[in-house]
Amino acid sequence: MGFFEFFNSDKETFFEYIQRIKLAVITLIKWLICSVVCGCAIGSVGAVFHVALEYVTELRHEYPYLLFGLPLAGIIIVFMYKLVNEDRNQGTNLVITAIQSNDEVPGRVAPLIIISTLLTHLCGGSAGREGAALQVGGAIGNSFAKLFKFDEKDTRIMIMCGMSACFSALFGTPIAAAVFSMEVISVGVMYYAALVPCVLAAFIAQGMSSVFNLPPTRFTVSEVSPFTFINAGKFIIMSIIFAIASILLCVILHKTAKLYTDYISNTYARIIIAGVLIIAMRYILGTTDYLGAGADIIAESFVTSCAWYVFLLKMIFTAVTLGGGFKGGEIVPTLFVGATLGSFLAPIFGLPVGLCAACGMVSVFCGVTNCPLTSLIISIEMFGASTMKFAILCIALSYLLSGYYSLYNSQKIVYSKYKTEYINRRSH
Numbered sequence: 001m002g003f004f005e006f007f008n009s010d011k012e013t014f015f016e017y018i019q020r021i022k023l024a025v026i027t028l029i030k031w032l033i034c035s036v037v038c039g040c041a042i043g044s045v046g047a048v049f050h051v052a053l054e055y056v057t058e059l060r061h062e063y064p065y066l067l068f069g070l071p072l073a074g075i076i077i078v079f080m081y082k083l084v085n086e087d088r089n090q091g092t093n094l095v096i097t098a099i100q101s102n103d104e105v106p107g108r109v110a111p112l113i114i115i116s117t118l119l120t121h122l123c124g125g126s127a128g129r130e131g132a133a134l135q136v137g138g139a140i141g142n143s144f145a146k147l148f149k150f151d152e153k154d155t156r157i158m159i160m161c162g163m164s165a166c167f168s169a170l171f172g173t174p175i176a177a178a179v180f181s182m183e184v185i186s187v188g189v190m191y192y193a194a195l196v197p198c199v200l201a202a203f204i205a206q207g208m209s210s211v212f213n214l215p216p217t218r219f220t221v222s223e224v225s226p227f228t229f230i231n232a233g234k235f236i237i238m239s240i241i242f243a244i245a246s247i248l249l250c251v252i253l254h255k256t257a258k259l260y261t262d263y264i265s266n267t268y269a270r271i272i273i274a275g276v277l278i279i280a281m282r283y284i285l286g287t288t289d290y291l292g293a294g295a296d297i298i299a300e301s302f303v304t305s306c307a308w309y310v311f312l313l314k315m316i317f318t319a320v321t322l323g324g325g326f327k328g329g330e331i332v333p334t335l336f337v338g339a340t341l342g343s344f345l346a347p348i349f350g351l352p353v354g355l356c357a358a359c360g361m362v363s364v365f366c367g368v369t370n371c372p373l374t375s376l377i378i379s380i381e382m383f384g385a386s387t388m389k390f391a392i393l394c395i396a397l398s399y400l401l402s403g404y405y406s407l408y409n410s411q412k413i414v415y416s417k418y419k420t421e422y423i424n425r426r427s428h
Contacts, residue, residue, distance in 0.1 A: 031157075031197040034144070038161045038197070039204025042140050046133060046169025047209040049114055053129055056122040057292055067279055067291070070123040074271030074326060077116045084108050087267065092131050092329070093410040095138035099159055099185050100412065102152045110139040116327035124291035125278060126317035127328020129170055134181075134329075137166030157194040160185075164198040165205035172209065172216020174202035176377040180369075184408070187370045187427070188415030219302050219382055223352040227389045234349045235359060238342070239394045242360055243401035245311065245341050246367025249334065250405040250428065252315050256323035267325060274324020281317065290317040293332040298361075301343035302354040311341040330407045331365070338364030355390060358383045363394040367402035370411065370427065375399075404428055 060066050081087045086109065090097070098105045117132040141162020145155035160181040168177035178198040182191045206216070225231050264270040282288060289297050290313050297310070318333040342360020346353040358379065366375035372395050379391035404413050406427035416423045 028196065032200065034148070034158065035161065035197045035200035036204060038141060038144060038158070038165050039201040040208060041144075042137050042162050042165035042201070043169045043205030043208030045110070045136060045140065046166040046205060047212040047214055049117075049132065049136065049166075050129075050170050050209065050214055051212060052114075052118055053121055056118050060122055060124055060292065064288070066122060067124040067282060067288075070125060070278055071272045071275035073119040073123040073125075074275045074324070075268060077119055077327060078267050078271050078325060080112060080115065082267075084112065086112060090410070091327070092134050093408050095134055095159065095163065096185055096408055096410040098138065098142065099156045099191075100410070102155070105135070105138040105142040105159060107139050107143040110136045113139075113327055117329075120321070120326040120328050121292050123275075124282070124288070125275075125321040125326040125328065126290055126292065126294070126314065126333065127321050127326060127330075128293055128332030128334075129329055130167060130331040131329025132327065133166040133170045134163050137162035137164070137181075141165075153193075156191070157197055160191060160194040161197040161201045165201040168202040169205040169209040169214075172206060172214065172218075173378060173381040174199075174206045176374050176381055177205075178202040179377055180371060180374040183371045183374050184369055184411065187411065187413045187417075190373075217382055219299065219354070219358065221302065221352070221354040221358050221383045221387050224355055224386045224390075225351055231351070231390075232393060234351060235390050235393055236397060238345055238349065238356065238359070239363055239397035240401060241345065242338065242341065242363035242394060243367050243398045245337060246334075246364045246398060246402045247405045249315050249337055249364065250368055250407060252319045253322065253330065253407065254409070254428075256319035260323050260325075271325040274320055274326060277320050277324075278317065281320070285313070290314050293328075294336045295332070298336050298339045301339040301357045304343070305347050305353050306340040306343040308344050310344070311337045314340065330368070334365050334368050334407070335361050338362070355387060358387050359390050359394040362391055363398040366395045367398045368405070368407045370399065370402070370404075370406055370413070372396065372399045 081089060095105055097103055113132045113135045117129065120127050138159045141158040142155065145158035150158060163181035164177045167180060168174040181198055182194050260270050264273060282291060294314065314333055314336050338361040339357040342356035343353050346356035362375045362379045366372050375395045376392055379387055400417055404427050411427045413423060413425050413427055
């Protein structure tokens with residue numbers, strides 16, 4: 001058989017094949033360059049932001065009276081957003097919407113969310129950091145797309161690329177960061193066109209964070225139970241509880257934000273009241289455990305069992321903080337809720353504390369983000385492969401049982417969780 005006969009005796013087919021290879025190579029080179037630029041630039045910004053967050057957290061621990069500055073910090077945050085006409089900014093929902101509908105993520109969002117998140121953490125607001133990471137990455141990625149004069153489709157990819165880079169720099173989980181930005185936009189659909197740039201940018205960004213000697217987020221699960229029918233049954237029951245907790249978290253966050261806007265129209269008054277409430281709750285409860293991100297409490301939950309109310313109080317503190325207008329993110333509080341709930345349930349079911357905390361963490365994360373693949377990868381990157389069987393069982397059940405609730409109102413449920421059916425509806 002001749003060479004061209006191998007291609008269905010059609011010379012044109014052979015040349016089409018060459019054109020496809022050429023297009024693939026050109027695309028690869030383009031995204032290699034973009035990934036390096038995004039990974040280095042956004043990874044560096046993310047790493048500096050990480051260092052700054054640690055610094056302001058240490059300041060808050062060293063000077064507890066900074067908590068009384070929370071209302072003033074809120075006033076500054078509202079003023080900054082109004083000054084640049086971003087007072088209607090929807091946070092992470094803005095980035096998700098930009099990818100779905102070709103909207104822009106303004107470059108000014110990056111410095112705004114960084115400064116606002118630092119102020120929130122400095123003065124004790126209960127918030128995470130990934131919301132800032134996704135917005136910073138999306139805003140800078142969008143700016144690079146404009147610089148490179150990309151069309152709308154490539155701009156979407158650059159936004160996802162930026163999200164992956166900043167998420168990876170902050171958490172040190174590059175694989176999960178790469179997948180999360182592709183999975184979170186539309187449930188049931190993955191934007192695989194962004195796979196190469198997201199993966200490359202995430203790894204490069206992690207490399208940039210290592211330059212700053214930033215350790216990745218890791219937790220030690222010291223004991224793993226054998227995967228038996230009895231133990232699997234126990235985790236199935238716990239998964240139902242994790243799914244309920246994820247729904248409860250979404251409802252509390254959304255309802256609290258709605259209560260603020262319904263009853264307090266003035267944004268300055270809203271954020272001042274939120275700050276005063278956080279101060280009051282801290283002194284009524286007599287603890288600082290629920291201020292800031294709570295990374296130390298998450299780590300402790302892998303060692304000792306938590307009280308039953310810890311995860312509930314974190315939900316309330318976070319809802320009061322973010323609903324009132326302070327900036328940050330919901331993911332770290334979500335990890336806090338899942339880990340402390342799992343830690344509490346461990347002795348009840350006669351299971352290792354660390355294993356239950358790990359499964360609770362990724363299960364609640366899956367329930368509020370509707371990202372099962374990312375959740376599984378997080379479990380492997382943060383806890384190791386030894387927990388994978390229990391983790392995937394809990395993640396699968398939490399994904400199914402959490403319904404169409406989400407932290408992000410702009411997230412689309414493209415395909416049903418219950419049938420192979422196209423529904424294309426908004427999450428709750």
